Amino acid sequence: MTHQVRIEGTDHQFDVGDDESVIDAALRAGLMLPYSCRSGTCGTCKGDIVEGAIAYPDGLPPAIDAKEDAAGKALFCQARPASDLLIRVAEVREAGAIQPQRLPARVEHIEEVAPDVRRLFLKLPRDKRLAFLAGQYLDILLRGGQRRSFSLANAPHDDERLELHVRHLPGGVFSEYVFTGLQPGALLRFEGPLGNFFLREDSDRPMILMGGGTGFGPIKGIVEHALHLGVTRPMHVYWGARAQADLYLDSLPREWAARHPSVLYTPVLSEPARDTAWEGATGFVHEQVLNDHPDLSGFDVYMSGPPPMINAAREAFTSAGLPAERLFYDSFEPGGD
Numbered sequence: 001m002t003h004q005v006r007i008e009g010t011d012h013q014f015d016v017g018d019d020e021s022v023i024d025a026a027l028r029a030g031l032m033l034p035y036s037c038r039s040g041t042c043g044t045c046k047g048d049i050v051e052g053a054i055a056y057p058d059g060l061p062p063a064i065d066a067k068e069d070a071a072g073k074a075l076f077c078q079a080r081p082a083s084d085l086l087i088r089v090a091e092v093r094e095a096g097a098i099q100p101q102r103l104p105a106r107v108e109h110i111e112e113v114a115p116d117v118r119r120l121f122l123k124l125p126r127d128k129r130l131a132f133l134a135g136q137y138l139d140i141l142l143r144g145g146q147r148r149s150f151s152l153a154n155a156p157h158d159d160e161r162l163e164l165h166v167r168h169l170p171g172g173v174f175s176e177y178v179f180t181g182l183q184p185g186a187l188l189r190f191e192g193p194l195g196n197f198f199l200r201e202d203s204d205r206p207m208i209l210m211g212g213g214t215g216f217g218p219i220k221g222i223v224e225h226a227l228h229l230g231v232t233r234p235m236h237v238y239w240g241a242r243a244q245a246d247l248y249l250d251s252l253p254r255e256w257a258a259r260h261p262s263v264l265y266t267p268v269l270s271e272p273a274r275d276t277a278w279e280g281a282t283g284f285v286h287e288q289v290l291n292d293h294p295d296l297s298g299f300d301v302y303m304s305g306p307p308p309m310i311n312a313a314r315e316a317f318t319s320a321g322l323p324a325e326r327l328f329y330d331s332f333e334p335g336g337d
């Protein structure tokens with residue numbers, strides 16, 4: 001039987017199915033409630049039941065005692081609604097509200113999506129999940145205290161596996177390992193989530209989302225999150241790459257655009273000579289954005305890619321009327337090395 005849960009003080013509500021926790025259902029609905037362990041031991045997800053009743057299928061979890069339970073407190077990662085609910089809990093809207101964790105993860109599989117790009121899928125231990133906002137990144141922890149940063153390319157509602165896009169950087173400590181030695185089953189350690197690059201949901205302005213190379217990864221996470229939420233704000237997605245083979249998931253944004261009238265997709269190649277059949281846009285991706293949208297004063301812009309792209313675009317976009325506080329970006333060296 002399905003029950004409806006409303007969050008006090010907001011117009012957010014979602015359905016919770018049989019044998020589903022409040023947190024799992026909220027994530028499925030694209031809402032981010034605070035959580036960490038998702039196993040009833042840390043207490044991060046604790047909130048209040050204002051109206052209604054809950055049950056714990058395996059008895060009271062360790063992070064809540066009988067007194068708190070009787071006072072209407074609940075652990076939403078374990079609680080199953082026994083009726084419709086009105087709950088009091090702070091939704092996560094800022095990256096800083098999520099405490100980064102250090103976790104192990106197993107490489108589940110590796111996809112060769114381009115000659116120099118691998119798509120890694122990581123699986124966390126069974127009782128662990130990573131709370132994050134679409135677009136944030138994590139640091140892979142290496143021997144000797146070194147770390148390498150990679151954006152999360154999956155959306156929070158789709159968190160069974162974490163997805164990273166890794167570009168080959170010859171000689172790069174981690175990327176070299178990914179391309180020459182890393183096998184499914186390998187164990188990695190990481191810290192995350194990190195960073196302030198995430199979708200601002202309190203705006204109704206149209207968005208431009210621009211990725212350069214593997215900077216498409218966090219753009220993918222943000223767009224998938226927005227579509228899952230049912231956001232209808234126009235989203236113009238740009239993907240800048242050297243050649244056609246570097247648009248390693250080109251069919252995906254094409255599918256978004258085909259299915260959602262709010263999404264436009266423009267791939268842009270900077271070195272298309274090798275792609276004789278290419279009839280799309282060419283040049284620098286940020287210049288294509290300005291060709292299409294010479295006045296950016298009414299937009300929110302999200303961009304992720306290598307520093308030269310970010311620096312050139314930052315200056316050009318603010319000169320085109322984009323207020324600096326509506327420009328969100330993630331600047332990284334390819335491969336993070």
Ligand code: FES
Nearest residue numbers: 036038042043077
């Ligand atoms: S998330 Fe840790 S107790 Fe619920």
